Amino acid sequence: MAIVKMKRFYLLAMQADKEKLLKTLQQLGSVQITDAVEEAKELMVETGSPQNTDLDRLRWAINYIGKYSDEKKPLFATDVYISRTESEEALSNASQMFDIVKQAEELEREFGKLNSQKLKLNSDKDELKPWLAMDIPLNSIKNTNDTVQFLGYIQNASLDKLKESEALADSLVYTKNISVISGTSYMLVVVHKDDYNKINKLFKDYGFTNVNFANIDTNAQTAIEDIDNSLAEADKAEKDIINKLTELSKNIHNMQILYDVLKLDDDRYRAVEKFVNTSSTFYAKGWIPEKSVATMEEELKKVSSAVSIEVMEPEEGDVPPVLLHNNKFVTPFESVVTGFSLPSPDSIDPSAVMAPFFANFFGMMLSDAGYALIMLIAIPIILKKYKPKLVTRNMLKLMIFGAIATVIWGALYNTWFGFGLFPQFALFDAVNKPMPVMLACVAIGAVHLFTGLIVAAYMNIKNGDVLAAVYDQLSWALLLIGLGLMVVPNLSNIGQILALVGAALIVLFAGREKKNFFGRILSGFGALYGMSSWISDLLSYMRLFGMGLATGVIGMVINKLIGTVFEAGIIGVVIGSVLFIFAHIFNLGINALGAYVHSCRLQYIEFFSKFFVDGGKEFKPLSENTRYIKIVEDKNLQTNN
Amino acid sequence: MELGQVLALLGAGIAVIGAGCGSSIGVGSSGETASAVSSENPEVASKLLVLQLLPATQGIYGFLIAVIVLIKTNIMGGAMASVSVMQGLLFIAGCLPIGIVGLISAIYQGKVASAAMIMTGEHPEMSGRGITMTVMVETYAVLALLTSFLIVNSIQL
Numbered sequence: 001m002a003i004v005k006m007k008r009f010y011l012l013a014m015q016a017d018k019e020k021l022l023k024t025l026q027q028l029g030s031v032q033i034t035d036a037v038e039e040a041k042e043l044m045v046e047t048g049s050p051q052n053t054d055l056d057r058l059r060w061a062i063n064y065i066g067k068y069s070d071e072k073k074p075l076f077a078t079d080v081y082i083s084r085t086e087s088e089e090a091l092s093n094a095s096q097m098f099d100i101v102k103q104a105e106e107l108e109r110e111f112g113k114l115n116s117q118k119l120k121l122n123s124d125k126d127e128l129k130p131w132l133a134m135d136i137p138l139n140s141i142k143n144t145n146d147t148v149q150f151l152g153y154i155q156n157a158s159l160d161k162l163k164e165s166e167a168l169a170d171s172l173v174y175t176k177n178i179s180v181i182s183g184t185s186y187m188l189v190v191v192h193k194d195d196y197n198k199i200n201k202l203f204k205d206y207g208f209t210n211v212n213f214a215n216i217d218t219n220a221q222t223a224i225e226d227i228d229n230s231l232a233e234a235d236k237a238e239k240d241i242i243n244k245l246t247e248l249s250k251n252i253h254n255m256q257i258l259y260d261v262l263k264l265d266d267d268r269y270r271a272v273e274k275f276v277n278t279s280s281t282f283y284a285k286g287w288i289p290e291k292s293v294a295t296m297e298e299e300l301k302k303v304s305s306a307v308s309i310e311v312m313e314p315e316e317g318d319v320p321p322v323l324l325h326n327n328k329f330v331t332p333f334e335s336v337v338t339g340f341s342l343p344s345p346d347s348i349d350p351s352a353v354m355a356p357f358f359a360n361f362f363g364m365m366l367s368d369a370g371y372a373l374i375m376l377i378a379i380p381i382i383l384k385k386y387k388p389k390l391v392t393r394n395m396l397k398l399m400i401f402g403a404i405a406t407v408i409w410g411a412l413y414n415t416w417f418g419f420g421l422f423p424q425f426a427l428f429d430a431v432n433k434p435m436p437v438m439l440a441c442v443a444i445g446a447v448h449l450f451t452g453l454i455v456a457a458y459m460n461i462k463n464g465d466v467l468a469a470v471y472d473q474l475s476w477a478l479l480l481i482g483l484g485l486m487v488v489p490n491l492s493n494i495g496q497i498l499a500l501v502g503a504a505l506i507v508l509f510a511g512r513e514k515k516n517f518f519g520r521i522l523s524g525f526g527a528l529y530g531m532s533s534w535i536s537d538l539l540s541y542m543r544l545f546g547m548g549l550a551t552g553v554i555g556m557v558i559n560k561l562i563g564t565v566f567e568a569g570i571i572g573v574v575i576g577s578v579l580f581i582f583a584h585i586f587n588l589g590i591n592a593l594g595a596y597v598h599s600c601r602l603q604y605i606e607f608f609s610k611f612f613v614d615g616g617k618e619f620k621p622l623s624e625n626t627r628y629i630k631i632v633e634d635k636n637l638q639t640n641n
Numbered sequence: 642m643e644l645g646q647v648l649a650l651l652g653a654g655i656a657v658i659g660a661g662c663g664s665s666i667g668v669g670s671s672g673e674t675a676s677a678v679s680s681e682n683p684e685v686a687s688k689l690l691v692l693q694l695l696p697a698t699q700g701i702y703g704f705l706i707a708v709i710v711l712i713k714t715n716i717m718g719g720a721m722a723s724v725s726v727m728q729g730l731l732f733i734a735g736c737l738p739i740g741i742v743g744l745i746s747a748i749y750q751g752k753v754a755s756a757a758m759i760m761t762g763e764h765p766e767m768s769g770r771g772i773t774m775t776v777m778v779e780t781y782a783v784l785a786l787l788t789s790f791l792i793v794n795s796i797q798l
Contacts, residue, residue, distance in 0.1 A: 336769075338769070339768070339769025339770070339772075340769055340770065340773070341770075431794070432794075434790070434791065434794065539784075540780065542783070542784065542787055543780065543783045545787065546783040546784075546786050546787045546790075547783070549705075549786075549787075549790060550698075550701065550702065550705055550786070553705050553708070553709065554701065554704075554705060557705075557708045557712075560712075560717060590694065590697070590698070590701065593691060593694060594698060597691075597695065597772050597773075597776050598776060598779075600769070600772065600773060600776070601773055601776045601777070604773050605773070605777070
């Protein structure tokens with residue numbers, strides 16, 4: 001249970017040392033810089049820190065080129081280590097890298113142009129298709145001395161109505177259908193020029209649309225062939241661009257290193273913006289974990305003797321950021337807590353209390369010892385072989401703890417890859433005798449909820465409010481234990497007394513903040529109604545049984561179905577074996593996911609609601625917070641961790 | 642074939658149809674959101690897959706109950722056991738909870754999953770909360786699964 005204790009940090013030093021000091025702080029990564037500007041606005045002089053807009057361009061180029069990289073992506077993203085000297089060298093080829101960025105930007109523009117060109121060509125082609133039957137140059141449809149000729153299309157339904165109209169009957173007009181495509185007629189119209197205005201208006205009224213091919217001096221067939229040629233050319237140009245991008249993508253690693261080096265610079269500029277800068281000195285303010293203070297002072301004094309560092313307890317009302325720190329067994333469980341919210345700085349970190357429950361719930365829900373053994377073999381191999389990033393590593397470690405619990409629970413349920421292989425370990429028979437399993441689930445749930453109450457009581461006592469622990473937690477414990485004992489034959493009297501004492505405490509003291517006596521008793525009864533939420537909380541643990549049952553029964557069904565496949569001779573055995581592996585991997589995957597999310601839920605909703613105070617702000621130190629690479633002093637030291 | 646046997650199989654059908662339709666709708670609609678969100682923010686794609694999978698479980702629950710019915714009636718063994726009309730009705734009663742609750746909860750879970758995906762796209766660090774909100778809906782499917790299981794399991798042929 002550890003929220004790291006934070007101290008206030010104040011630094012006053014010379015402008016001349018600023019860059020060096022900042023670099024040291026960034027490498028230490030233990031100080032979060034907060035805004036000091038408000039404290040001494042009147043002293044400020046403008047220092048004008050350069051903003052790096054090139055970073056965004058570089059990032060864009062890395063993403064864009066990356067899409068065309070033919071390099072294989074690894075199964076798990078791993079950390080790439082770069083030594084400090086290598087990172088400094090990266091700056092020297094910056095101009096070359098930005099040249100690549102420029103090329104990428106140009107290629108993207110060309111790509112866009114080609115795309116819109118292709119779009120235009122395709123729509124031209126669609127426009128020409130209806131006129132294939134008209135084997136004359138399309139621009140030869142033009143007016144003569146006495147007639148006007150034009151092309152166009154109209155909905156068939158409108159055309160029928162148009163043909164019946166009287167105005168058409170007494171005009172000098174000739175129409176010829178060239179083609180009919182999906183309910184639309186494409187036609188040539190020839191009309192005497194005296195009737196043109198009348199006919200034109202009439203046609204428009206019926207929804208006739210003119211098309212104009214004045215600049216196409218071939219027939220439709222040839223025009224379409226021309227377009228096809230242009231399209232082929234565009235496709236070829238597109239392939240060229242893609243090849244160029246793939247070629248550029250060979251530089252992607254160097255671009256990533258450069259990005260990270262520039263980003264570190266940018267992070268420092270942003271920190272400087274929070275400083276109070278005078279012409280010769282600067283003043284910075286921040287947070288530092290208590291245990292890092294000594295190292296930080298030592299390192300900064302090494303850089304310059306002209307620094308004044310002060311480290312103090314935070315003032316009243318000054319809310320420190322939250323950093324969790326636990327031993328290596330509990331650390332993987334922190335992600336479960338942070339997935340919900342960081343605890344408020346004056347409450348406690350529930351990771352350690354939660355860990356055994358989380359692992360066991362996971363085990364009860366996955367509940368197949370065979371699957372767990374597979375996980376216990378596969379995960380360490382993945383950790384060793386791929387060295388995934390920290391977040392993935394912690395998640396996999398969490399799965400190891402879950403898998404260990406799953407072996408135990410799977411053995412108790414006697415489920416091994418859906419088979420009942422070892423009845424000698426079996427304690428439960430979920431399918432034929434579900435009652436004992438359900439009782440066990442509720443009992444474990446009760447232990448979980450009571451642990452939550454105990455943590456809440458501990459927090460109250462730690463804050464010096466012993467009475468609150470009695471009124472808010474002990475009272476509920478008495479009531480619930482009492483109710484539980486009332487069911488046991490010989491202890492029902494004691495149970496009754498405990499329950500009554502508990503209930504009385506709740507009714508009398510739950511509303512103790514209210515001045516008015518009746519109001520107080522009324523809110524006391526209101527609190528007693530919270531009983532219903534305890535019942536629904538307890539029932540919620542039935543999911544431990546439900547999810548466990550799902551894994552076991554689906555495994556059983558898989559085996560039964562594949563058993564029938566096996567009977568079909570040698571081919572059946574081959575197909576059946578492949579099916580067996582894939583079906584069980586699917587079952588493992590979907591149930592491991594279910595076990596994980598439901599374990600999380602039981603912590604968040606049932607457990608945390610008893611004591612958790614959220615609202616902590618994450619501790620974000622100025623550090624070498626890089627995106628693609630990790631900078632280390634010595635690369636060789638990083639190969640084994 | 643006896644009427645009771647037909648009723649028992651009808652029950653198995655109800656469980657699979659109801660829960661399966663629900664999951665299809667839920668996974669389908671959340672999948673649309675997933676593709677939209679991950680096209681804007683490809684880095685969260687794997688988190689979105691987790692969310693998309695959550696409404697899929699109802700279909701599995703329904704299938705599970707159906708299989709228990711099929712095992713009980715020994716239709717998978719080849720010779721279907723004799724089922725009285727009353728027992729057949731009991732099978733239907735047992736399959737209704739997961740059939741109906743599975744249908745409705747998966748649809749709503751899909752909606753919550755979609756919303757959680759949009760949230761995850763904008764605030765990747767909040768994916769944990771999104772998953773929790775989505776799992777809230779699942780509770781009722783799990784309760785229905787349990788009820789269905791207890792009823793079907795209690796039928797003595």
